[in-house]
Amino acid sequence: MSTLRIYFKHLTSDTHTNWIFVLPGLLLLALFGIPLLALILQATQTSFIEHALAREAVAALKLSLVTSLLSVGIALILGTPLAYALARWQFAGKKVVEMLVDLPVVLPPAVAGLALLIAFGRQGLVGQFFVHIGIQLPFTSAAVVIAQTFVAAPLYIRAARIGFADIDSQLEEAAYVEGANQWQLFSAVMFPMAGRALTSGAILTWTRALGEFGATILFAGNLEGVTQTMPLAIYLGFERNLGVAIALSVVLVGFSAALLTLARVIEKE
Amino acid sequence: MITLPRLRKRLLLLFVFLSYGTLACQPVTASQTNTQSATIFAAASLTESFRELEMLFEETHPNVDIVLNFASSNTLRAQIENGAPADVFASANMKEMDALIESGIVAVDAARPFLHNRLVIITPAENIANLTTFEDLSRADLKLVLAAEEVPIGRYTRQMLANAGTEFSERVLANVVSNESNVKQVVAKIQLGEADAGIVYASDTVAVPELVVIEIPAEYNVLATYPIAPLTDSPPAHAFVSFILSPEGQAVLEKWRFTPVQ
Numbered sequence: 001m002s003t004l005r006i007y008f009k010h011l012t013s014d015t016h017t018n019w020i021f022v023l024p025g026l027l028l029l030a031l032f033g034i035p036l037l038a039l040i041l042q043a044t045q046t047s048f049i050e051h052a053l054a055r056e057a058v059a060a061l062k063l064s065l066v067t068s069l070l071s072v073g074i075a076l077i078l079g080t081p082l083a084y085a086l087a088r089w090q091f092a093g094k095k096v097v098e099m100l101v102d103l104p105v106v107l108p109p110a111v112a113g114l115a116l117l118i119a120f121g122r123q124g125l126v127g128q129f130f131v132h133i134g135i136q137l138p139f140t141s142a143a144v145v146i147a148q149t150f151v152a153a154p155l156y157i158r159a160a161r162i163g164f165a166d167i168d169s170q171l172e173e174a175a176y177v178e179g180a181n182q183w184q185l186f187s188a189v190m191f192p193m194a195g196r197a198l199t200s201g202a203i204l205t206w207t208r209a210l211g212e213f214g215a216t217i218l219f220a221g222n223l224e225g226v227t228q229t230m231p232l233a234i235y236l237g238f239e240r241n242l243g244v245a246i247a248l249s250v251v252l253v254g255f256s257a258a259l260l261t262l263a264r265v266i267e268k269e
Numbered sequence: 270m271i272t273l274p275r276l277r278k279r280l281l282l283l284f285v286f287l288s289y290g291t292l293a294c295q296p297v298t299a300s301q302t303n304t305q306s307a308t309i310f311a312a313a314s315l316t317e318s319f320r321e322l323e324m325l326f327e328e329t330h331p332n333v334d335i336v337l338n339f340a341s342s343n344t345l346r347a348q349i350e351n352g353a354p355a356d357v358f359a360s361a362n363m364k365e366m367d368a369l370i371e372s373g374i375v376a377v378d379a380a381r382p383f384l385h386n387r388l389v390i391i392t393p394a395e396n397i398a399n400l401t402t403f404e405d406l407s408r409a410d411l412k413l414v415l416a417a418e419e420v421p422i423g424r425y426t427r428q429m430l431a432n433a434g435t436e437f438s439e440r441v442l443a444n445v446v447s448n449e450s451n452v453k454q455v456v457a458k459i460q461l462g463e464a465d466a467g468i469v470y471a472s473d474t475v476a477v478p479e480l481v482v483i484e485i486p487a488e489y490n491v492l493a494t495y496p497i498a499p500l501t502d503s504p505p506a507h508a509f510v511s512f513i514l515s516p517e518g519q520a521v522l523e524k525w526r527f528t529p530v531q
Contacts, residue, residue: 117463118461121461121462121463123393138463138464139412139446139447218454221448222417222448222449223446223447227447235450236417236419236448236450237419
């Protein structure tokens with residue numbers, strides 16, 4: 001044990017061997033950083049403002065903002081109670097529920113899109129009944145929100161679950177002693193206590209929803225102003241107008257970086 | 270120290286190597302004396318039809334071994350430019366062939382059109398919208414899926430619609446619910462019954478026999494032209510190209526829903 005401690009101390013104090021840690025890390029950082037740098041440099045060479053204000057770019061930007069915020073809203077309203085239950089309660093089948101919540105995070109988006117299509121599509125498992133009441137989801141903005149919620153909401157649930165679980169159980173006991181019911185305990189104690197975790201989870205969900213591509217293009221299709229979000233406009237903009245694709249990419253990178261920074265700040269405060 | 274089972278394993282390995290060596294040698298010497306081979310680089314959409322053409326050709330040319338390599342036309346073009354050993358190039362568009370003519374790999378007069386791929390309308394097997402004619406595409410209640418304008422078939426589709434008149438074209442394009450990133454996605458959306466109709470290449474419908482296919486009037490239709498060219502002086506390669514252009518070869522292509530060249 002003590003030899004191990006000496007070994008680590010030696011490494012950190014000896015500048016000659018620091019490169020063992022610095023060099024591999026720098027290579028990886030270069031891999032992350034250089035493509036982003038190239039994107040930004042390319043954007044400055046073309047008329048960035050003009051491209052970012054192009055009709056299809058503005059339409060994609062608006063649609064992305066509206067749909068991703070709706071997805072975050074759904075995650076908050078439906079995901080918070082679920083995360084609370086997963087963090088505080090023990091119930092039969094909890095392991096299955098946890099797995100179900102984690103699965104969308106690791107599924108390839110193409111699988112998510114295909115599954116959504118054969119579930120909620122016009123002839124889908126559930127979708128065929130929607131048709132009778134006049135609801136057709138594929139190729140609508142609602143389908144975009146569903147695809148985003150499917151892939152992004154699990155991030156919020158995961159963050160919220162950890163936030164609720166971290167709260168000292170003595171607080172919970174104290175609230176019960178004071179005669180609080182489940183709702184009072186949640187709204188007066190747990191929700192404010194977990195506020196920071198919930199907020200940073202919501203921000204992470206927002207960034208993921210903004211970046212959603214595979215499930216959207218499969219389930220919602222691609223139509224300007226209706227289902228063509230920023231990632232779709234970037235993908236299909238390659239052949240038509242590379243300038244617009246690059247401008248939108250830079251906007252998306254910048255916005256995501258700002259949101260991640262915000263999430264960090266909230267976590268640290 | 271080598272234990273007995275280990276020794277046995279080593280001997281077995283040695284035996285496998287030796288037998289593989291002798292087996293592998295035989296066909297090589299045989300081909301040097303008897304068989305000539307020709308390597309054909311063909312667009313992915315030609316996979317099924319060219320496999321059948323290969324079989325028929327080898328029946329009548331027992332000393333020729335046709336080797337087929339399928340990929341997207343631009344991939345094949347890049348491979349040929351980088352020295353891949355191809356004797357024939359069959360492309361799905363003129364663009365890639367022109368690139369090879371430009372770089373001097375294909376002689377200026379060597380490339381010849383050998384088939385056309387026409388556009389057709391497809392509907393799901395149930396055909397809920399009850400689509401029967403080309404004109405039905407402009408019906409107001411229709412959900413239509415097209416390939417995006419950015420891909421070749423998307424361009425051909427809009428050109429075809431424009432050929433049928435500006436007003437008609439506008440009404441049809443107003444029915445579009447999605448511009449898919451490639452033609453296979455259009456087929457998939459119709460196969461799943463998510464939209465009422467789509468426009469695809471005729472050859473795309475062979476693999477999905479349950480789809481309803483509606484022909485587009487020839488006077489409006491846009492034909493994608495596939496060119497073929499021998500890249501070397503190899504006699505079997507030239508013979509294979511001639512076979513594809515012969516009435517027998519053209520009949521095979523027609524069976525796979527391509528349009529023969531006149």
